[in-house]
Amino acid sequence: MQHDNPIMQLRGVVKGFPNGTLALRGVDLDIEQGKVHGLLGANGAGKSTLIKILSGAYWATLGDIIWRGNPVKWDSPKAANDMGVATVHQHIPLVPTLSVIENIFLGNRGLWRLSAGIRREYEELCQRIGYRLDPDALVGNLSIGERQMVSIMTAVGTGADLIVMDEPTASLAAEERELVYTTVRRLSKGENKAILFVSHFLDEVMALTDQVTVLRDGTAVLRANTADLDEDRIAEAIVGKQIVALERQAQERTPTAGTARLQLQNLASKGRFGPISLEVGRGEVLGVAGLLGSGRSEFLHAIYGSDRDATGTVLLDGLAVARNTGAAVKAGMGMVPEDRMAQGLVPEFEIWRNTTLPALGGVSVLNAMPIEERERERGWEAIRTLSIKASSPDILVKDLSGGNAQKVTIAKWLYSGVKLFLLDEPTAGIDIGAKTDILRLVRKLASEGQSVIIVSSEFEELLAVSDRIIVLRDGQCVAVRSAHETSEHELLLLAGGQAASVEAAVH
Protein backbone atom coordinates (compact mmCIF):
# COMPACT_ATOMS: atom_id res chain seq x y z
CA MET A 1 0.00 0.00 0.00
CA GLN A 2 1.38 3.41 -1.04
CA HIS A 3 1.25 6.21 1.51
CA ASP A 4 1.52 9.59 -0.10
CA ASN A 5 0.45 11.81 2.67
CA PRO A 6 -0.03 10.16 6.06
CA ILE A 7 -1.43 12.54 8.63
CA MET A 8 -1.69 9.90 11.35
CA GLN A 9 0.49 6.84 11.84
CA LEU A 10 0.38 4.19 14.51
CA ARG A 11 3.41 2.01 15.05
CA GLY A 12 3.35 -1.12 17.14
CA VAL A 13 0.45 0.03 19.31
CA VAL A 14 -0.37 -2.31 22.19
CA LYS A 15 -3.21 -1.87 24.66
CA GLY A 16 -3.72 -4.02 27.72
CA PHE A 17 -6.57 -3.59 30.20
CA PRO A 18 -6.31 -4.09 33.97
CA ASN A 19 -8.43 -7.26 33.73
CA GLY A 20 -5.71 -8.81 31.59
CA THR A 21 -7.36 -8.41 28.19
CA LEU A 22 -4.87 -7.53 25.47
CA ALA A 23 -7.12 -5.60 23.09
CA LEU A 24 -4.36 -4.45 20.69
CA ARG A 25 -1.22 -6.46 20.06
CA GLY A 26 1.12 -4.22 18.08
CA VAL A 27 -0.97 -2.45 15.45
CA ASP A 28 0.40 -0.34 12.57
CA LEU A 29 -1.97 2.04 10.78
CA ASP A 30 -1.50 4.85 8.27
CA ILE A 31 -4.27 7.34 7.61
CA GLU A 32 -3.81 9.79 4.75
CA GLN A 33 -5.12 13.25 4.11
CA GLY A 34 -7.96 13.41 1.60
CA LYS A 35 -8.62 9.69 1.97
CA VAL A 36 -11.26 7.56 3.63
CA HIS A 37 -9.70 4.72 5.56
CA GLY A 38 -11.98 1.82 6.45
CA LEU A 39 -11.40 0.03 9.77
CA LEU A 40 -13.07 -3.34 10.08
CA GLY A 41 -13.07 -6.32 12.39
CA ALA A 42 -15.35 -8.71 14.23
CA ASN A 43 -16.98 -7.69 17.51
CA GLY A 44 -14.23 -7.40 20.06
CA ALA A 45 -11.41 -7.21 17.49
CA GLY A 46 -10.15 -3.94 18.97
CA LYS A 47 -11.62 -1.22 16.75
CA SER A 48 -13.12 0.92 19.52
CA THR A 49 -9.98 0.55 21.62
CA LEU A 50 -7.89 1.78 18.70
CA ILE A 51 -10.23 4.70 18.17
CA LYS A 52 -10.07 5.62 21.83
CA ILE A 53 -6.29 5.70 21.61
CA LEU A 54 -6.40 7.90 18.51
CA SER A 55 -8.85 10.25 20.16
CA GLY A 56 -6.97 10.58 23.43
CA ALA A 57 -9.46 8.67 25.62
CA TYR A 58 -6.93 5.86 26.32
CA TRP A 59 -3.18 5.71 26.56
CA ALA A 60 -1.44 3.09 24.50
CA THR A 61 0.39 0.60 26.71
CA LEU A 62 3.21 0.48 24.14
CA GLY A 63 3.90 1.89 20.69
CA ASP A 64 3.93 5.27 18.92
CA ILE A 65 1.30 7.66 17.71
CA ILE A 66 2.72 9.89 15.01
CA TRP A 67 0.67 12.94 14.08
CA ARG A 68 1.83 14.98 11.08
CA GLY A 69 5.22 13.32 11.33
CA ASN A 70 5.76 13.93 15.07
CA PRO A 71 5.31 11.46 17.92
CA VAL A 72 2.56 12.65 20.26
CA LYS A 73 1.21 11.58 23.62
CA TRP A 74 -2.32 12.80 24.12
CA ASP A 75 -3.60 12.67 27.64
CA SER A 76 -7.23 13.60 26.96
CA PRO A 77 -9.77 13.79 24.16
CA LYS A 78 -9.50 17.56 24.45
CA ALA A 79 -5.75 17.43 23.79
CA ALA A 80 -6.32 15.30 20.67
CA ASN A 81 -9.13 17.59 19.62
CA ASP A 82 -6.99 20.71 20.01
CA MET A 83 -4.42 19.14 17.69
CA GLY A 84 -7.05 18.36 15.05
CA VAL A 85 -8.56 14.94 15.75
CA ALA A 86 -12.32 14.69 16.27
CA THR A 87 -14.30 11.53 16.93
CA VAL A 88 -17.88 10.62 16.19
CA HIS A 89 -18.58 7.95 18.80
CA GLN A 90 -20.77 4.89 18.49
CA HIS A 91 -22.94 5.86 21.43
CA ILE A 92 -23.67 9.39 20.60
CA PRO A 93 -22.84 11.61 23.59
CA LEU A 94 -25.25 14.43 22.89
CA VAL A 95 -27.26 16.44 25.41
CA PRO A 96 -30.93 15.67 24.66
CA THR A 97 -32.26 18.70 26.52
CA LEU A 98 -30.22 21.14 24.45
CA SER A 99 -30.84 22.32 20.90
CA VAL A 100 -28.96 21.22 17.80
CA ILE A 101 -26.85 24.38 17.66
CA GLU A 102 -26.11 24.26 21.39
CA ASN A 103 -24.92 20.66 21.10
CA ILE A 104 -22.72 21.40 18.13
CA PHE A 105 -20.90 24.36 19.63
CA LEU A 106 -21.09 23.45 23.32
CA GLY A 107 -17.84 21.50 23.56
CA ASN A 108 -15.52 23.98 21.99
CA ARG A 109 -17.10 27.14 23.35
CA GLY A 110 -18.02 26.26 26.90
CA LEU A 111 -20.79 28.39 28.35
CA TRP A 112 -21.95 31.00 25.90
CA ARG A 113 -24.99 32.71 24.60
CA LEU A 114 -26.36 32.09 21.14
CA SER A 115 -24.98 35.00 19.17
CA ALA A 116 -25.59 36.01 15.59
CA GLY A 117 -21.98 34.98 14.93
CA ILE A 118 -22.61 31.42 16.11
CA ARG A 119 -25.75 31.21 14.03
CA ARG A 120 -23.80 32.33 10.97
CA GLU A 121 -21.16 29.73 11.74
CA TYR A 122 -23.89 27.09 11.98
CA GLU A 123 -25.27 28.03 8.57
CA GLU A 124 -21.76 27.87 7.09
CA LEU A 125 -21.29 24.43 8.58
CA CYS A 126 -24.59 23.26 7.06
CA GLN A 127 -23.42 24.62 3.70
CA ARG A 128 -20.13 22.73 3.93
CA ILE A 129 -21.84 19.51 4.85
CA GLY A 130 -24.75 19.96 2.46
CA TYR A 131 -27.32 19.16 5.15
CA ARG A 132 -29.42 21.29 7.43
CA LEU A 133 -31.42 20.74 10.57
CA ASP A 134 -33.44 23.32 12.45
CA PRO A 135 -30.75 24.76 14.76
CA ASP A 136 -33.27 25.24 17.57
CA ALA A 137 -34.75 21.71 17.46
CA LEU A 138 -34.24 19.81 20.72
CA VAL A 139 -31.81 16.93 20.19
CA GLY A 140 -33.97 14.68 22.35
CA ASN A 141 -36.72 14.96 19.75
CA LEU A 142 -34.51 14.00 16.81
CA SER A 143 -34.36 10.58 15.17
CA ILE A 144 -31.23 8.48 15.52
CA GLY A 145 -30.21 9.42 11.96
CA GLU A 146 -30.57 13.12 12.69
CA ARG A 147 -28.66 12.75 15.94
CA GLN A 148 -25.91 11.01 14.02
CA MET A 149 -25.70 14.00 11.69
CA VAL A 150 -25.49 16.33 14.72
CA SER A 151 -22.52 14.30 15.98
CA ILE A 152 -20.83 14.52 12.61
CA MET A 153 -21.48 18.26 12.43
CA THR A 154 -20.03 18.64 15.94
CA ALA A 155 -16.84 16.88 14.85
CA VAL A 156 -16.54 18.88 11.65
CA GLY A 157 -17.34 22.08 13.56
CA THR A 158 -14.16 21.67 15.63
CA GLY A 159 -12.13 22.22 12.46
CA ALA A 160 -10.48 18.79 12.79
CA ASP A 161 -8.28 17.40 10.02
CA LEU A 162 -8.82 13.78 11.02
CA ILE A 163 -12.37 12.72 11.68
CA VAL A 164 -12.81 9.31 13.25
CA MET A 165 -16.25 7.79 12.76
CA ASP A 166 -17.18 4.76 14.83
CA GLU A 167 -19.93 2.88 12.98
CA PRO A 168 -21.74 6.04 11.93
CA THR A 169 -24.29 4.15 9.85
CA ALA A 170 -24.96 1.25 12.24
CA SER A 171 -28.69 1.77 12.71
CA LEU A 172 -29.48 3.98 9.77
CA ALA A 173 -31.76 3.14 6.86
CA ALA A 174 -30.46 3.30 3.30
CA GLU A 175 -31.44 6.93 2.74
CA GLU A 176 -29.88 8.17 5.93
CA ARG A 177 -26.73 6.21 5.21
CA GLU A 178 -26.49 7.92 1.86
CA LEU A 179 -26.49 11.24 3.68
CA VAL A 180 -23.53 10.15 5.77
CA TYR A 181 -21.67 8.93 2.65
CA THR A 182 -22.22 12.24 0.87
CA THR A 183 -20.86 14.07 3.89
CA VAL A 184 -17.82 11.80 4.11
CA ARG A 185 -17.06 12.25 0.42
CA ARG A 186 -17.43 16.02 0.66
CA LEU A 187 -15.05 16.17 3.62
CA SER A 188 -12.39 13.91 2.14
CA LYS A 189 -12.42 14.84 -1.51
CA GLY A 190 -13.66 18.42 -1.18
CA GLU A 191 -11.84 19.53 1.97
CA ASN A 192 -8.87 17.16 2.02
CA LYS A 193 -9.81 15.80 5.45
CA ALA A 194 -8.66 12.38 6.55
CA ILE A 195 -11.48 10.07 7.64
CA LEU A 196 -11.21 6.85 9.61
CA PHE A 197 -14.48 5.04 8.97
CA VAL A 198 -15.38 2.06 11.14
CA SER A 199 -18.06 -0.20 9.75
CA HIS A 200 -19.46 -3.71 9.64
CA PHE A 201 -21.04 -3.14 6.22
CA LEU A 202 -18.78 -4.50 3.53
CA ASP A 203 -20.73 -2.91 0.68
CA GLU A 204 -20.30 0.58 2.08
CA VAL A 205 -16.64 -0.01 2.82
CA MET A 206 -16.11 -1.06 -0.80
CA ALA A 207 -18.06 1.93 -2.13
CA LEU A 208 -16.71 4.60 0.19
CA THR A 209 -13.17 3.91 1.31
CA ASP A 210 -9.79 4.29 -0.36
CA GLN A 211 -7.88 2.07 2.02
CA VAL A 212 -8.76 -0.65 4.45
CA THR A 213 -7.33 -2.10 7.64
CA VAL A 214 -8.87 -5.24 9.14
CA LEU A 215 -8.25 -6.05 12.79
CA ARG A 216 -8.57 -9.56 14.14
CA ASP A 217 -7.96 -10.26 17.83
CA GLY A 218 -6.03 -7.03 18.19
CA THR A 219 -3.77 -7.53 15.17
CA ALA A 220 -3.95 -5.80 11.76
CA VAL A 221 -4.36 -8.83 9.51
CA LEU A 222 -5.08 -6.93 6.29
CA ARG A 223 -3.87 -3.51 5.15
CA ALA A 224 -4.58 -2.68 1.53
CA ASN A 225 -6.01 -0.27 -1.02
CA THR A 226 -9.73 -0.91 -1.36
CA ALA A 227 -9.39 -1.09 -5.15
CA ASP A 228 -7.26 -4.22 -4.74
CA LEU A 229 -9.88 -5.98 -2.59
CA ASP A 230 -13.31 -7.51 -2.88
CA GLU A 231 -15.96 -8.23 -0.23
CA ASP A 232 -15.03 -11.90 0.09
CA ARG A 233 -11.42 -11.09 0.77
CA ILE A 234 -12.36 -8.59 3.48
CA ALA A 235 -14.92 -10.97 5.04
CA GLU A 236 -12.33 -13.70 5.18
CA ALA A 237 -9.85 -11.40 6.89
CA ILE A 238 -12.49 -10.35 9.45
CA VAL A 239 -13.59 -13.78 10.56
CA GLY A 240 -10.46 -15.72 9.67
CA LYS A 241 -12.37 -18.10 7.44
CA GLN A 242 -14.81 -18.06 4.59
CA ILE A 243 -18.31 -17.17 5.68
CA VAL A 244 -21.57 -18.41 4.37
CA ALA A 245 -23.74 -15.70 2.84
CA LEU A 246 -27.09 -14.90 4.42
CA GLU A 247 -29.32 -17.74 3.37
CA ARG A 248 -32.91 -17.09 2.65
CA GLN A 249 -34.80 -19.70 4.56
CA ALA A 250 -38.21 -18.08 4.65
CA GLN A 251 -39.78 -20.44 2.12
CA GLU A 252 -39.00 -23.49 4.16
CA ARG A 253 -41.35 -22.85 7.02
CA THR A 254 -44.97 -22.32 7.75
CA PRO A 255 -46.01 -20.98 11.11
CA THR A 256 -48.64 -22.93 13.00
CA ALA A 257 -51.75 -21.85 11.15
CA GLY A 258 -54.78 -20.44 12.88
CA THR A 259 -53.21 -19.76 16.26
CA ALA A 260 -52.73 -16.10 16.86
CA ARG A 261 -50.11 -15.25 19.43
CA LEU A 262 -50.47 -11.51 19.22
CA GLN A 263 -53.50 -9.51 18.20
CA LEU A 264 -53.33 -5.77 17.73
CA GLN A 265 -56.56 -3.86 17.46
CA ASN A 266 -56.30 -0.26 16.29
CA LEU A 267 -52.94 0.22 17.97
CA ALA A 268 -51.90 3.83 17.49
CA SER A 269 -49.82 6.57 19.01
CA LYS A 270 -50.79 10.08 18.05
CA GLY A 271 -48.23 11.75 15.79
CA ARG A 272 -46.14 8.57 15.69
CA PHE A 273 -48.01 5.81 13.88
CA GLY A 274 -51.20 3.93 13.34
CA PRO A 275 -53.86 2.82 13.71
CA ILE A 276 -52.59 -0.68 12.98
CA SER A 277 -54.55 -3.91 13.40
CA LEU A 278 -52.90 -7.23 12.73
CA GLU A 279 -52.19 -10.70 14.05
CA VAL A 280 -48.93 -12.53 14.52
CA GLY A 281 -49.13 -16.31 14.65
CA ARG A 282 -47.33 -18.72 16.95
CA GLY A 283 -43.97 -19.48 15.47
CA GLU A 284 -44.23 -16.58 13.07
CA VAL A 285 -41.52 -14.02 12.38
CA LEU A 286 -43.02 -10.72 11.30
CA GLY A 287 -40.58 -8.30 9.71
CA VAL A 288 -41.14 -4.56 9.90
CA ALA A 289 -39.65 -2.62 7.02
CA GLY A 290 -39.59 1.14 7.06
CA LEU A 291 -37.24 4.05 6.78
CA LEU A 292 -36.17 6.16 9.69
CA GLY A 293 -39.15 8.20 10.87
CA SER A 294 -41.63 5.65 9.55
CA GLY A 295 -42.76 4.79 13.07
CA ARG A 296 -41.12 1.35 13.12
CA SER A 297 -39.50 1.64 16.58
CA GLU A 298 -42.51 3.50 17.96
CA PHE A 299 -44.67 0.60 16.82
CA LEU A 300 -42.60 -1.85 18.89
CA HIS A 301 -42.62 0.45 21.91
CA ALA A 302 -46.40 0.70 21.76
CA ILE A 303 -46.78 -3.09 21.70
CA TYR A 304 -44.40 -3.37 24.63
CA GLY A 305 -46.30 -0.75 26.63
CA SER A 306 -43.39 1.66 26.88
CA ASP A 307 -45.32 4.31 24.96
CA ARG A 308 -47.83 5.57 27.51
CA ASP A 309 -49.66 7.64 24.90
CA ALA A 310 -50.49 4.61 22.77
CA THR A 311 -54.13 3.65 22.31
CA GLY A 312 -55.78 0.48 21.12
CA THR A 313 -55.76 -3.09 22.33
CA VAL A 314 -52.94 -5.62 22.56
CA LEU A 315 -53.84 -9.26 23.17
CA LEU A 316 -51.31 -11.97 23.85
CA ASP A 317 -52.67 -15.50 23.58
CA GLY A 318 -56.15 -14.01 23.65
CA LEU A 319 -55.65 -12.01 26.86
CA ALA A 320 -55.52 -8.22 26.94
CA VAL A 321 -52.18 -6.87 28.13
CA ALA A 322 -52.25 -3.70 30.24
CA ARG A 323 -50.35 -0.85 28.66
CA ASN A 324 -47.16 -0.84 30.69
CA THR A 325 -43.87 -2.70 30.38
CA GLY A 326 -44.28 -4.60 33.65
CA ALA A 327 -47.51 -6.13 32.37
CA ALA A 328 -45.91 -6.84 28.99
CA VAL A 329 -43.00 -8.74 30.55
CA LYS A 330 -45.35 -10.63 32.83
CA ALA A 331 -47.52 -11.58 29.87
CA GLY A 332 -44.46 -12.94 28.05
CA MET A 333 -43.00 -10.19 25.90
CA GLY A 334 -39.29 -9.48 25.62
CA MET A 335 -37.89 -6.36 23.97
CA VAL A 336 -34.44 -5.72 22.56
CA PRO A 337 -34.52 -1.95 22.04
CA GLU A 338 -32.51 -0.03 19.48
CA ASP A 339 -30.75 2.07 22.09
CA ARG A 340 -29.33 -0.88 23.97
CA MET A 341 -26.98 0.69 26.46
CA ALA A 342 -29.72 3.01 27.67
CA GLN A 343 -32.53 0.51 27.90
CA GLY A 344 -31.31 -3.02 27.88
CA LEU A 345 -28.41 -3.69 30.20
CA VAL A 346 -26.84 -2.97 33.55
CA PRO A 347 -23.24 -2.22 32.46
CA GLU A 348 -21.82 -2.57 35.98
CA PHE A 349 -23.09 -6.15 36.24
CA GLU A 350 -21.39 -9.26 34.91
CA ILE A 351 -22.57 -11.02 31.77
CA TRP A 352 -24.24 -13.72 33.87
CA ARG A 353 -26.15 -11.33 36.04
CA ASN A 354 -27.41 -9.44 32.98
CA THR A 355 -28.33 -12.64 31.22
CA THR A 356 -30.55 -13.82 34.01
CA LEU A 357 -32.10 -10.48 35.04
CA PRO A 358 -35.57 -11.02 33.59
CA ALA A 359 -35.48 -14.78 34.06
CA LEU A 360 -34.84 -15.44 37.69
CA GLY A 361 -37.69 -17.93 37.75
CA GLY A 362 -35.61 -20.63 36.15
CA VAL A 363 -32.53 -20.19 38.27
CA SER A 364 -33.82 -19.41 41.71
CA VAL A 365 -35.45 -21.03 44.66
CA LEU A 366 -39.06 -19.81 44.92
CA ASN A 367 -38.18 -16.97 42.57
CA ALA A 368 -36.34 -15.21 45.35
CA MET A 369 -32.80 -16.47 45.87
CA PRO A 370 -30.89 -16.84 42.66
CA ILE A 371 -28.58 -19.80 42.58
CA GLU A 372 -25.34 -18.31 41.37
CA GLU A 373 -23.98 -21.54 39.94
CA ARG A 374 -26.98 -21.97 37.69
CA GLU A 375 -26.94 -18.32 36.70
CA ARG A 376 -23.30 -18.60 35.77
CA GLU A 377 -24.05 -21.68 33.70
CA ARG A 378 -26.66 -19.61 31.83
CA GLY A 379 -23.96 -17.03 31.24
CA TRP A 380 -21.73 -19.69 29.70
CA GLU A 381 -24.63 -20.88 27.59
CA ALA A 382 -25.21 -17.34 26.32
CA ILE A 383 -21.52 -16.98 25.48
CA ARG A 384 -21.66 -20.21 23.46
CA THR A 385 -25.02 -19.63 21.76
CA LEU A 386 -24.26 -16.11 20.61
CA SER A 387 -20.46 -16.42 20.22
CA ILE A 388 -19.90 -13.63 22.74
CA LYS A 389 -16.22 -12.76 22.84
CA ALA A 390 -15.52 -12.98 26.55
CA SER A 391 -13.29 -15.26 28.55
CA SER A 392 -15.98 -15.95 31.17
CA PRO A 393 -19.49 -14.91 32.28
CA ASP A 394 -17.84 -12.94 35.09
CA ILE A 395 -16.69 -10.21 32.69
CA LEU A 396 -18.57 -6.96 33.32
CA VAL A 397 -20.81 -5.84 30.48
CA LYS A 398 -19.16 -2.40 30.48
CA ASP A 399 -15.87 -4.10 29.59
CA LEU A 400 -17.33 -5.79 26.51
CA SER A 401 -17.06 -4.41 23.01
CA GLY A 402 -20.23 -2.74 21.69
CA GLY A 403 -21.30 -5.66 19.53
CA ASN A 404 -20.74 -8.22 22.25
CA ALA A 405 -22.70 -6.17 24.77
CA GLN A 406 -25.50 -6.14 22.26
CA LYS A 407 -25.48 -9.91 22.10
CA VAL A 408 -26.01 -9.93 25.87
CA THR A 409 -29.21 -7.87 25.46
CA ILE A 410 -30.52 -10.59 23.22
CA ALA A 411 -29.31 -13.38 25.51
CA LYS A 412 -31.11 -11.69 28.37
CA TRP A 413 -34.50 -12.74 27.02
CA LEU A 414 -33.58 -16.16 25.73
CA TYR A 415 -34.11 -18.09 28.93
CA SER A 416 -37.05 -16.23 30.35
CA GLY A 417 -39.99 -18.04 28.80
CA VAL A 418 -40.67 -15.20 26.39
CA LYS A 419 -43.50 -15.86 23.94
CA LEU A 420 -43.14 -12.75 21.84
CA PHE A 421 -39.79 -11.18 21.04
CA LEU A 422 -39.73 -7.57 19.91
CA LEU A 423 -36.38 -6.96 18.26
CA ASP A 424 -35.40 -3.48 17.16
CA GLU A 425 -32.39 -3.66 14.85
CA PRO A 426 -30.96 -6.73 16.61
CA THR A 427 -27.96 -6.98 14.30
CA ALA A 428 -26.95 -3.32 14.16
CA GLY A 429 -23.27 -3.17 15.06
CA ILE A 430 -22.95 -6.96 14.95
CA ASP A 431 -20.17 -8.39 12.80
CA ILE A 432 -20.96 -10.43 9.72
CA GLY A 433 -20.02 -13.73 11.33
CA ALA A 434 -22.35 -13.27 14.29
CA LYS A 435 -25.12 -11.70 12.22
CA THR A 436 -26.01 -14.99 10.61
CA ASP A 437 -25.88 -16.63 14.06
CA ILE A 438 -28.45 -14.16 15.38
CA LEU A 439 -30.74 -14.58 12.40
CA ARG A 440 -30.50 -18.32 12.78
CA LEU A 441 -31.37 -17.95 16.43
CA VAL A 442 -34.48 -15.98 15.47
CA ARG A 443 -35.52 -18.84 13.19
CA LYS A 444 -34.83 -21.32 15.95
CA LEU A 445 -37.02 -19.39 18.40
CA ALA A 446 -39.79 -19.40 15.81
CA SER A 447 -39.44 -23.11 15.17
CA GLU A 448 -39.90 -23.64 18.92
CA GLY A 449 -43.20 -21.76 18.76
CA GLN A 450 -42.12 -18.32 19.93
CA SER A 451 -43.22 -15.35 17.86
CA VAL A 452 -40.94 -12.56 16.78
CA ILE A 453 -41.45 -9.05 15.46
CA ILE A 454 -38.22 -7.74 14.01
CA VAL A 455 -37.37 -4.26 12.78
CA SER A 456 -34.34 -3.95 10.55
CA SER A 457 -32.97 -1.28 8.24
CA GLU A 458 -31.46 -4.05 6.21
CA PHE A 459 -34.28 -5.37 4.10
CA GLU A 460 -32.12 -8.24 2.89
CA GLU A 461 -32.01 -9.41 6.47
CA LEU A 462 -35.78 -9.13 6.85
CA LEU A 463 -36.27 -11.20 3.74
CA ALA A 464 -33.92 -13.85 5.05
CA VAL A 465 -35.57 -14.24 8.42
CA SER A 466 -39.26 -13.25 8.21
CA ASP A 467 -42.37 -15.14 7.22
CA ARG A 468 -44.31 -11.96 6.54
CA ILE A 469 -43.19 -8.38 6.22
CA ILE A 470 -45.21 -5.25 6.88
CA VAL A 471 -44.06 -1.96 5.44
CA LEU A 472 -44.49 1.24 7.42
CA ARG A 473 -44.38 4.65 5.84
CA ASP A 474 -45.16 7.88 7.70
CA GLY A 475 -46.67 5.84 10.50
CA GLN A 476 -49.05 3.93 8.25
CA CYS A 477 -48.91 0.27 7.38
CA VAL A 478 -48.79 0.57 3.57
CA ALA A 479 -48.26 -3.08 2.65
CA VAL A 480 -48.21 -6.62 4.00
CA ARG A 481 -46.22 -9.17 2.03
CA SER A 482 -45.30 -12.75 2.40
CA ALA A 483 -41.47 -12.78 2.49
CA HIS A 484 -41.12 -15.12 -0.45
CA GLU A 485 -43.40 -12.95 -2.58
CA THR A 486 -41.45 -9.73 -2.26
CA SER A 487 -37.95 -8.39 -2.89
CA GLU A 488 -35.54 -5.85 -1.50
CA HIS A 489 -36.33 -3.63 -4.45
CA GLU A 490 -40.08 -3.72 -3.83
CA LEU A 491 -39.63 -3.10 -0.10
CA LEU A 492 -37.47 -0.07 -0.81
CA LEU A 493 -40.03 1.34 -3.18
CA LEU A 494 -42.85 0.73 -0.74
CA ALA A 495 -40.97 2.11 2.26
CA GLY A 496 -39.91 5.28 0.49
CA GLY A 497 -42.99 5.79 -1.64
CA GLN A 498 -42.78 5.16 -5.38
CA ALA A 499 -40.79 8.34 -5.81
CA ALA A 500 -38.15 7.23 -3.33
CA SER A 501 -34.65 7.29 -4.60
CA VAL A 502 -33.88 3.64 -4.89
CA GLU A 503 -30.43 4.63 -6.07
CA ALA A 504 -29.89 5.81 -2.51
CA ALA A 505 -29.42 2.22 -1.50
CA VAL A 506 -25.85 1.05 -1.62
CA HIS A 507 -25.40 -1.58 -4.26
Ligand SMILES: Nc1ncnc2c1ncn2[C@@H]1O[C@H](COP(=O)(O)OP(=O)(O)OP(=O)(O)O)[C@@H](O)[C@H]1O
Ligand atom coordinates in the same frame (compact mmCIF):
# COMPACT_ATOMS: atom_id res chain seq x y z
N1 LIG B 1 -12.48 -1.13 29.49
C1 LIG B 1 -12.21 -2.39 29.17
N2 LIG B 1 -11.74 -3.26 30.08
C2 LIG B 1 -11.45 -4.53 29.77
N3 LIG B 1 -11.58 -5.07 28.54
C3 LIG B 1 -12.04 -4.25 27.57
C4 LIG B 1 -12.38 -2.89 27.84
N4 LIG B 1 -12.80 -2.33 26.67
C5 LIG B 1 -12.73 -3.30 25.74
N5 LIG B 1 -12.27 -4.46 26.26
C6 LIG B 1 -12.03 -5.73 25.56
O1 LIG B 1 -11.09 -5.45 24.53
C7 LIG B 1 -11.42 -6.19 23.36
C8 LIG B 1 -11.59 -5.25 22.18
O2 LIG B 1 -12.76 -4.48 22.38
P1 LIG B 1 -13.21 -3.29 21.41
O3 LIG B 1 -14.33 -2.57 22.08
O4 LIG B 1 -12.04 -2.48 21.01
O5 LIG B 1 -13.77 -4.13 20.15
P2 LIG B 1 -14.47 -3.64 18.82
O6 LIG B 1 -13.65 -4.15 17.69
O7 LIG B 1 -14.71 -2.18 18.87
O8 LIG B 1 -15.86 -4.43 18.83
P3 LIG B 1 -17.36 -4.03 18.36
O9 LIG B 1 -17.46 -4.26 16.90
O10 LIG B 1 -18.20 -5.02 19.10
O11 LIG B 1 -17.62 -2.62 18.79
C9 LIG B 1 -12.66 -6.99 23.70
O12 LIG B 1 -12.26 -8.28 24.07
C10 LIG B 1 -13.26 -6.25 24.88
O13 LIG B 1 -14.00 -7.13 25.71
